[in-house]
Amino acid sequence: MKPLLPLLLLCATAQAVDYKSQIVPIFRAKCYECHSEAKGKEKGDLAMEPDARLAEHIGPGRHVIPGEPAKSTMLIFCQLPDNDEDVMPPKGKNRLTPAELTLLEGWIKEGAPLTAGTAAAAATPVTAQTWTSSDGRTVEASFVSLEGETVQLRVNATGVVHSFPLARLSPESQAQARAAAR
Numbered sequence: 001m002k003p004l005l006p007l008l009l010l011c012a013t014a015q016a017v018d019y020k021s022q023i024v025p026i027f028r029a030k031c032y033e034c035h036s037e038a039k040g041k042e043k044g045d046l047a048m049e050p051d052a053r054l055a056e057h058i059g060p061g062r063h064v065i066p067g068e069p070a071k072s073t074m075l076i077f078c079q080l081p082d083n084d085e086d087v088m089p090p091k092g093k094n095r096l097t098p099a100e101l102t103l104l105e106g107w108i109k110e111g112a113p114l115t116a117g118t119a120a121a122a123a124t125p126v127t128a129q130t131w132t133s134s135d136g137r138t139v140e141a142s143f144v145s146l147e148g149e150t151v152q153l154r155v156n157a158t159g160v161v162h163s164f165p166l167a168r169l170s171p172e173s174q175a176q177a178r179a180a181a182r
């Protein structure tokens with residue numbers, strides 16, 4: 001049997017931000033110092049750990065509005081200019097990097113789940129499958145998506161995602177793509 005299951009996991013979660021492995025480390029490095037029940041610091045009445053305390057600030061009208069990063073003060077305060085009196089962390093020290101801001105935004109957009117996602121699992125190497133074109137050439141790649149008659153494959157050698165018309169794959173590879181998309 002072909003290792004389809006890992007591929008399916010990868011497909012379902014390729015975009016997902018993982019709270020435990022990607023968001024918590026940012027909060028730990030840049031926020032808990034002042035917003036942690038364990039550290040006895042709840043500036044602005046805001047504890048961001050443990051998760052149960054952060055959960056109090058997630059919801060409509062709160063600091064984190066699931067699906068609405070542009071309205072979530074937790075993100076907005078982190079995006080303010082260094083000299084803004086509301087900027088977080090304060091005084092422009094230890095600011096979030098653009099990459100961290102993007103992760104935070106993505107996490108909120110995805111609904112701000114406080115669970116470990118499957119992104120970490122997806123990051124583990126996936127066994128490549130061999131794909132054969134209708135004219136007999138082969139490529140090692142992992143399945144990304146199948147939309148209509150177009151399949152997207154991430155070519156292992158380059159990491160680049162390419163689109164192929166299904167018709168350009170061998171019948172076996174077409175079946176492989178359909179199975180992976182299921």
Ligand code: HEC
Pocket residue numbers: 027030031032033034035043044045046063073074077078088089090096
């Ligand atoms: C050096 C201490 C410090 C750090 C680090 C810090 N904060 Fe704050 N934070 C404060 C203080 C003090 C307040 C209260 C400000 C006020 O009420 O005017 C506050 C308030 C907030 C508020 C608003 C609470 C409210 O009800 O107004 C949010 C949201 C927030 N912080 C998010 C963060 C995030 C996210 C991080 C990490 C990226 C962070 N903070 C890091 C000190 C800190």
